[in-house]
Structure formats: structure tokens, C-alpha cells
Amino acid sequence: MKINLNRMMDMLSEVNQITDEGEGVTRPAFSDFEDQAHGWFINKCKAHGLETYQDRFGNSFATIGPGEEKGLLIGSHLDTVNNGGEYDGALGVITALETVITLLENGVELSKPVTVVAFRAEEIGLIGSSVFSDLIDKSGNFAERMAGIGRTPEDVENAIGYKDFTDYLELHIEQGVYLENNALDIGIVNAIASMHQLNVTVFGEAGHAGTIGMRERDDAMMNASKLLVEFEKIVKSYGPPFVGTAGTLEVFPNSSNVIPGKVEFTVEVRGDDMDKLHAILDSFIEYAERDFKTNITKSIDKAPAHMSDGMIDAITAACEATDMKYELMMSGANHDANPLSRRMNAGMIFIPSKDGISHNPREFSSKEDIETGAAVMLEAVKRLLSK
Amino acid sequence: MKINLNRMMDMLSEVNQITDEGEGVTRPAFSDFEDQAHGWFINKCKAHGLETYQDRFGNSFATIGPGEEKGLLIGSHLDTVNNGGEYDGALGVITALETVITLLENGVELSKPVTVVAFRAEEIGLIGSSVFSDLIDKSGNFAERMAGIGRTPEDVENAIGYKDFTDYLELHIEQGVYLENNALDIGIVNAIASMHQLNVTVFGEAGHAGTIGMRERDDAMMNASKLLVEFEKIVKSYGPPFVGTAGTLEVFPNSSNVIPGKVEFTVEVRGDDMDKLHAILDSFIEYAERDFKTNITKSIDKAPAHMSDGMIDAITAACEATDMKYELMMSGANHDANPLSRRMNAGMIFIPSKDGISHNPREFSSKEDIETGAAVMLEAVKRLLSK
Numbered sequence: 084m085k086i087n088l089n090r091m092m093d094m095l096s097e098v099n100q101i102t103d104e105g106e107g108v109t110r111p112a113f114s115d116f117e118d119q120a121h122g123w124f125i126n127k128c129k130a131h132g133l134e135t136y137q138d139r140f141g142n143s144f145a146t147i148g149p150g151e152e153k154g155l156l157i158g159s160h161l162d163t164v165n166n167g168g169e170y171d172g173a174l175g176v177i178t179a180l181e182t183v184i185t186l187l188e189n190g191v192e193l194s195k196p197v198t199v200v201a202f203r204a205e206e207i208g209l210i211g212s213s214v215f216s217d218l219i220d221k222s223g224n225f226a227e228r229m230a231g232i233g234r235t236p237e238d239v240e241n242a243i244g245y246k247d248f249t250d251y252l253e254l255h256i257e258q259g260v261y262l263e264n265n266a267l268d269i270g271i272v273n274a275i276a277s278m279h280q281l282n283v284t285v286f287g288e289a290g291h292a293g294t295i296g297m298r299e300r301d302d303a304m305m306n307a308s309k310l311l312v313e314f315e316k317i318v319k320s321y322g323p324p325f326v327g328t329a330g331t332l333e334v335f336p337n338s339s340n341v342i343p344g345k346v347e348f349t350v351e352v353r354g355d356d357m358d359k360l361h362a363i364l365d366s367f368i369e370y371a372e373r374d375f376k377t378n379i380t381k382s383i384d385k386a387p388a389h390m391s392d393g394m395i396d397a398i399t400a401a402c403e404a405t406d407m408k409y410e411l412m413m414s415g416a417n418h419d420a421n422p423l424s425r426r427m428n429a430g431m432i433f434i435p436s437k438d439g440i441s442h443n444p445r446e447f448s449s450k451e452d453i454e455t456g457a458a459v460m461l462e463a464v465k466r467l468l469s470k
Numbered sequence: 471m472k473i474n475l476n477r478m479m480d481m482l483s484e485v486n487q488i489t490d491e492g493e494g495v496t497r498p499a500f501s502d503f504e505d506q507a508h509g510w511f512i513n514k515c516k517a518h519g520l521e522t523y524q525d526r527f528g529n530s531f532a533t534i535g536p537g538e539e540k541g542l543l544i545g546s547h548l549d550t551v552n553n554g555g556e557y558d559g560a561l562g563v564i565t566a567l568e569t570v571i572t573l574l575e576n577g578v579e580l581s582k583p584v585t586v587v588a589f590r591a592e593e594i595g596l597i598g599s600s601v602f603s604d605l606i607d608k609s610g611n612f613a614e615r616m617a618g619i620g621r622t623p624e625d626v627e628n629a630i631g632y633k634d635f636t637d638y639l640e641l642h643i644e645q646g647v648y649l650e651n652n653a654l655d656i657g658i659v660n661a662i663a664s665m666h667q668l669n670v671t672v673f674g675e676a677g678h679a680g681t682i683g684m685r686e687r688d689d690a691m692m693n694a695s696k697l698l699v700e701f702e703k704i705v706k707s708y709g710p711p712f713v714g715t716a717g718t719l720e721v722f723p724n725s726s727n728v729i730p731g732k733v734e735f736t737v738e739v740r741g742d743d744m745d746k747l748h749a750i751l752d753s754f755i756e757y758a759e760r761d762f763k764t765n766i767t768k769s770i771d772k773a774p775a776h777m778s779d780g781m782i783d784a785i786t787a788a789c790e791a792t793d794m795k796y797e798l799m800m801s802g803a804n805h806d807a808n809p810l811s812r813r814m815n816a817g818m819i820f821i822p823s824k825d826g827i828s829h830n831p832r833e834f835s836s837k838e839d840i841e842t843g844a845a846v847m848l849e850a851v852k853r854l855l856s857k
Contacts (some may be wrong), residue, residue, distance in 0.1 A: 310694075
């Protein structure tokens with residue numbers, strides 16, 4: 084029994100023709116393009132004889148096997164960032180679908196149902212999978228926020244579906260260089276990183292760039308630069324897998340002849356140990372508050388998500404059976420497997436990303452690596468079904 | 471013979487009622503508000519019996535004295551930045567007008583004409599005074615650029631007026647803290663700083679903030695931070711009056727979970743010595759190009775403008791005669807006196823700015839300092855007339 088690589092690549096190419104204009108693939112969450120991709124998915128599943136279903140939030144499902152038992156869920160998401168790549172999300176859905184088609188074609192008798200899922204809006208905060216897992220934040224102006232994306236609180240209630248499943252397995256590209264640099268075929272995720280984000284405002288005193296001497300001025304951009312250099316130093320001192328990034332930064336008033344009076348930026352740190360993450364942030368905040376006038380607020384503070392031992396064992400066995408080089412690793416990126424892992428056994432299979440490039444039109448994983456990943460997923464699913 | 475402080479303050483208050491909505495004063499270059507301020511100026515001058523004239527570019531003039539001789543020009547500009555203060559530009563025009571009204575009231579016999587000028591569009595690059603001095607850049611799509619501000623190349627030709635004048639004197643607020651910190655009444659400008667600007671692009675490699683390790687990543691924002699820390703260090707090593715500022719900075723793609731792939735920023739340095747300024751920039755560029763992937767272009771490279779010895783002497787004598795504490799100083803900001811100084815004897819009188827705040831609704835100079843400045847200007851004009 085073997086997956087059909089050509090069919091997989093064809094399906095991947097088909098779904099990636101659904102994109103907004105511009106470089107790469109653009110199927111933003113809740114856009115027409117995401118809707119169309121889910122329509123394509125439902126039609127493709129029907130054509131292969133799967134039982135399809137869409138919940139009222141817009142997550143799509145396709146099932147084979149006996150309906151009475153609690154089942155196995157496999158898949159990923161179909162939305163992308165703007166000008167993203169062809170693999171992030173879509174490859175996980177296609178691999179899951181190919182796995183199920185292969186089981187069907189080979190007449191494998193199923194002890195329980197296997198369902199392929201395509202979640203909504205992963206790229207803007209794992210929205211679809213969080214709704215499915217009943218982990219969406221319903222506080223504050225919840226109805227208003229849902230109205231903003233064309234949904235109602237009733238739609239969200241209708242889409243809570245995790246209780247019908249015992250296990251979730253997702254294949255994804257690594258989006259990093261660990262597998263490539265270490266010549267590995269497969270990464271078996273043991274944890275999805277905890278992520279902590281700070282919103283930092285550094286103050287200075289705005290003034291004319293020509294008339295205030297270097298000793299008299301308080302330049303917010305220079306203050307921010309020193310904070311960032313120190314931030315990087317602190318994160319690096321903790322070693323792998325800890326990472327820290329200042330992805331956004333804005334200068335006020337942002338005029339070439341005005342000394343910046345204020346700079347706002349975000350820093351986020353990720354890692355697998357909450358205590359160390361808090362220590363990193365505490366060191367940074369202590370440095371910032373000692374030497375600068377700042378206002379720092381924590382905006383995201385998530386605990387790491389641990390993959391289940393049973394899933395890790397099944398994927399490990401699948402790698403051994405298919406003779407693949409693998410390693411356990413942390414996922415620095417967040418995935419639908421995060422909320423799912425809080426409701427059932429969850430696992431993730433990583434395949435190599437060329438140069439670690441992701442969220443980018445140049446995102447690439449080779450056919451060979453895709454075939455390897457699909458083979459491991461098929462093996463792992465067989466093992467999970469025989470449990 | 472003494473200037474009338476109340477009349478001056480009333481005139482200043484009247485012209486500052488001409489402003490767009492919002493905090494502070496907003497009379498942008500070429501706006502209706504600037505037009506209205508020039509209309510107010512012409513009417514006020516007429517009411518005091520001055521001979522008024524507006525050139526086709528929109529610069530406004532008001533003259534007293536014999537028409538045949540080459541004259542003395544005094545004034546400043548009436549436009550402001552958005553949400554600017556009440557003093558920058560307007561105070562120079564009002565002081566010049568008050569000086570002329572005082573001469574008229576006291577029946578001072580004039581050997582040559584004295585003209586008050588209100589230039590256009592100082593805040594967006596000394597446009598009006600550059601046109602007047604025939605120093606505007608007429609290369610490339612000049613007609614198109616003029617059409618964009620509702621002018622024609624013929625209007626610009628008509629407005630070349632410097633040949634009728636021998637001297638230009640301008641009073642302005644310091645916009646810095648040098649006078650205040652050193653308890654001085656008057657700054658006599660000896661040079662307007664040379665200003666050099668670089669557009670810097672620093673590259674990195676965009677990537678997922680969670681998946682690329684600290685050792686594997688090339689973060690453009692961290693690169694930019696290190697460049698800016700070094701930039702500040704280099705500028706400071708040259709001491710006063712050299713200043714350097716990174717006023718604008720933009721991060722790409724500017725997403726909290728993406729390692730920045732590119733950062734663009736401007737740096738400008740000002741000082742009174744071209745060789746040292748070039749040395750500062752060369753050190754910075756050398757550092758940048760040695761350790762980082764950058765693209766650096768020079769966008770502005772202006773020579774310093776030297777005020778004339780005769781003017782400096784006249785203002786010095788005026789300070790001595792009125793018993794004021796003064797010092798020679800460089801102007802870090804640019805002024806209409808810059809283009810004028812390339813065509814005639816030019817001089818500038820600075821009065822203190824509270825806390826150096828400028829281009830800001832909180833810009834402030836005390837009545838006492840304004841009175842002092844006007845008294846020094848009146849004295850200096852008398853001396854220039856008797857030459």
C-alpha cells in the first residue's frame with residue numbers, strides 16, 4: 084500500500100490555483116479565496132466517495148469508516164498569509180486526504196472512522212480549530228467580533244466538534260532549517276512552543292533634528308535600538324530552542340528632521356519552558372525600566388502545547404518502519420494541533436522546508452520530502468487505527 | 471525710539487488665528503491658510519502706509535524709503551508645519567514689520583529702502599526664498615512640479631528678486647536649548663549647518679519568528695539597531711555642534727511573527743564643517759558595509775551657509791548697545807537666510823525657545839525675549855542703514 088505522489092501533487096497544484104492576485108499564494112482567512120478552497124475540498128472529497136460536512140463556522144470535514152465510534156482526525160488548514168507559499172496548511176490537508184483515499188483504494192477495513200479536516204483561519208490565530216475545540220475567547224464583545232467575520236455566536240456553538248474524536252494528527256512543513264541542516268527526513272513534534280508577546284513603547288522627547296545637541300536630546304529611536312540590542316543578547320544567552328523577535332516597530336512622528344519622541348514595537352519570545360521564558364522577559368523588562376522611560380504590556384502569554392506520548396510513539400514507529408531519519412523537536416510556530424492537543428491526543432509530523440523559508444512565495448518542500456511525509460502519515464494512521 | 475511690544479503681540483496673535491483645525495498652528499505651505507496669512511500681512515502693511523507687492527510665486531513684500539537704491543530686506547516666512555507653534559516664521563515677519571513701523575513712526579530718514587518680506591513654503595524646503603534667490607532646482611520635470619503647487623515656470627522667473635537688495639536680516643526662535651541653558655539673550659548666527667542625509671536599507675532574511683533559531687536567522691531589525699547604536703557613537707565622538715538623527719524608520723514586512731527581512735531608515739547629520747561631516751558619514755558607511763548587507767544612497771548634501779561678517783558686526787554692535795548677553799552660534803536648523811546668503815549679505819538673530827521645543831504646539835518664547843529680539847533687530851537695522 085503506497086500513496087500516489089502524482090495525485091497528491093496534482094491536488095496541491097489545483098488548490099493553489101485558488102489565490103488572489105500577486106506573488107505566491109494569497110487565500111486570507113474568511114476571504115472568498117478561502118471559501119473557494121473549502122468548496123474545492125468538499126467537491127474533491129465527494130468525488131472520491133468520502134462523506135462530507137461543513138460546520139456553521141466553515142470548517143470542512145470528510146469521513147470514511149464506521150460512523151458509531153469516536154474517530155481519528157487528520158488534516159490542517161487552507162488559508163494562507165498574504166503572498167504566502169504553496170505548502171503551509173494546504174499540504175497537510177492534501178496529505179490527509181491522500182492518506183484516506185489510499186486506505187479506501189486498498190480496501191483497508193477500519194475499526195473506527197477517519198476524518199480529514201480543513202480548518203479555517205489558522206493564520207490569524209488558529210481560529211477555526213479553536214472554535215472546534217471550544218477554546219475560543221468568548222469574553223467581551225464576542226458577538227461583535229463574530230459579526231465582523233460574518234459569524235454568529237450560534238455558529239460557534241454549532242461548530243464545537245472535538246468530542247467525536249480521540250486523536251488528531253497533522254503534517255506540516257517545518258518552516259525552519261533544523262531538519263535540512265541536520266539531514267533529517269522527519270521531525271516528530273513533542274511540543275508547540277509557548278509564545279509570549281510584549282508591546283513596548285519607548286519614550287524620548289521629540290525635537291528639531293538640527294537644533295538639539297546630542298547631549299541635550301532624548302532620542303526614542305536610539306533608546307529603542309539599545310533595547311533591541313540588549314533583547315537579542317538576553318535571548319541568545321538562553322540558547323536553543325529559545326528565539327526572540329521584534330517583528331513590528333513604528334516611529335513617531337517619523338519625519339527625517341524630527342528627533343523621534345516615541346517608538347512602539349512588539350517583541351515575542353518562544354520556547355518550551357515557561358519559567359525560562361518568563362526569566363527572559365523579566366530580564367528585558369528590568370533592563371528597559373532601569374535605563375529608559377517605557378510602557379510595557381504583555382499581550383499574549385500562552386503555555387506550551389504537549390503532543391501525546393501515544394502519538395509520538397506511533398509516528399516514531401512509522402519512521403522506523405519506513406526507514407526514515409527522524410528526531411523529536413519543538414515547533415516554534417503555532418499550529419491547529421495546539422488547541423486540539425488540549426482536547427485529545429495530538430501529534431505532528433514535520434517535513435523539511437528548503438532554507439527554512441516560509442510565509443513567502445519561495446516556500447518550498449521537495450517532492451521526495453512530501454512523499455516521505457505522506458508515507459509516514461499513512462503508516463502512523465494505520466498504527467493508530469490498530470490500537 | 472522703541473518698538474511697541476503690545477502691538478507686536480497683537481499682530482502675532484492675529485496672524486495665528488489663521489490656522490487649520492487641531493492643536494497648535496497649521497498653515498501648511500501652499501494651503502488656503504498660508505494664502506490668508508499673506509492676505510492679512512498685505513492688508514496690515516497697507517494700513518500702516520507701507521508700499522506692498524506680491525510676486526507671482528506668492529512671496530509678499532512691503533517697503534518704506536526711497537525707491538531708487540538697492541535696499542535692505544528683513545523678514546521670514548508665514549507657513550508652518552502641521553500642528554506647529556506660534557513663533558516659527560511668523561515672529562520673524564512680525565518683528566520685521568514692527569521694526570519698519572517704528573522707523574516710520576519716529577520719522578527716521580532713510581538712506582535706502584527697507585523691505586519686509588514674508589516668504590512662502592519655508593517648511594517644505596525653503597521654496598519661496600529659493601525662488602526669490604534664483605536657486606530653485608529647475609532640472610527634470612520642473613514645469614510639472616510647479617503645476618503641482620499651482621505655479622508655472624513663468625511665475626518662478628517673475629519672482630527672482632534678489633538683485634534689488636544688498637542685505638537680508640532675519641529674526642527667528644532658536645528651536646534649541648543653547649541660549650536657555652547658557653542664560654543668553656541673543657544668538658548671533660555665524661553659519662547655518664550643512665546637512666547631509668543618507669537613505670539606508672539594511673537587509674536580513676524574512677522568516678517565521680518561531681521556527682528559525684537565533685544562530686540561523688538574519689534579522690534586519692537587529693541589524694538596524696546595531697547600525698543606529700554605532701551611528702550615535704560616531705556622531706557623539708565628534709562633539710558639538712555635530713548632531714545626527716534617524717528620524718524615519720520602516721520595517722518590512724512589519725508583522726509581529728515574522729523576522730524582519732528589510733529595514734529602511736534615514737540618517738541625517740548636521741554641522742559647520744563639510745570635511746568632518748563627510749568623515750562622520752564615511753565612518754558610518756564603512757561600518758555598515760563591513761558587517762551588514764546594506765544599500766546606502768545620499769539624498770541631500772548641502773554646504774553650510776555662512777552669514778556675512780558685516781551683518782555679524784552689526785548685530786554684535788546692536789547687542790552691545792542694548793546691553794544684551796549674546797554669543798555667536800551655528801544654526802542647526804535651515805532658514806530662508808540660507809539661500810539669501812548666497813546672493814547678498816545675510817544675518818540672523820536668534821532668541822531663546824523654552825525647552826528648545828519647536829514644530830510643536832508647546833513652542834514658546836517669552837514676551838521679554840521677544841522684546842529683546844525686536845530691540846536688537848531695530849538697532850541692527852539702524853546700523854545697517856547708516857553704513
